[in-house]
Amino acid sequence: MYTVIKRMEISASHSLKLSYPSKCEKLHGHNWIITVYCRSKELDENGMVVDFTHIKQAVEKQLDHNNLNDILPFNPTAENIACWICNQVPHCFKVEVKESEGNTAIYEKD
Numbered sequence: 001m002y003t004v005i006k007r008m009e010i011s012a013s014h015s016l017k018l019s020y021p022s023k024c025e026k027l028h029g030h031n032w033i034i035t036v037y038c039r040s041k042e043l044d045e046n047g048m049v050v051d052f053t054h055i056k057q058a059v060e061k062q063l064d065h066n067n068l069n070d071i072l073p074f075n076p077t078a079e080n081i082a083c084w085i086c087n088q089v090p091h092c093f094k095v096e097v098k099e100s101e102g103n104t105a106i107y108e109k110d
């Protein structure tokens, strides 16, 4: 089994729709640290699980320097973003989304 791990940083804003009053309902930004884990039993014709550059393109190209509320069709919590990224990237089984030093969400496929 092969595993590749791609870590990247994006700048993006979001606001959350919550069932209780919160400062996070206001538009605000983060420098998100996103770590994508992909694995495969076999390598492709190029000797890769997934090209690191393609992982970056799948995430950064869509999200970087955007308001995530404009891009994503769901409440852009770190948890929901992690799940969405996992479903965008081939062979992905786990994504960590770090909003700030203290706040990280992880999505893992069963």
Ligand SMILES: Nc1nc2c(c(=O)[nH]1)N=C([C@H](O)[C@H](O)COP(=O)(O)OP(=O)(O)OP(=O)(O)O)CN2
Pocket (backbone or CB within 6 Å): 016, 024, 028, 076, 077, 078, 079, 099, 100, 102, 103, 105
């Ligand atoms: N489970 C989650 N909780 C929260 C999320 C989330 O995505 N998942 N997101 C937010 C907001 O995005 C907000 O930006 C977080 O604000 P922050 O000030 O960083 O967090 P705290 O309220 O914990 O404050 P600290 O002073 O940093 O401890 C909120 N929650």
Ligand SMILES: [Zn+2]
Pocket (backbone or CB within 6 Å): 014, 024, 028, 029, 030, 099
């Ligand atoms: Zn936030």
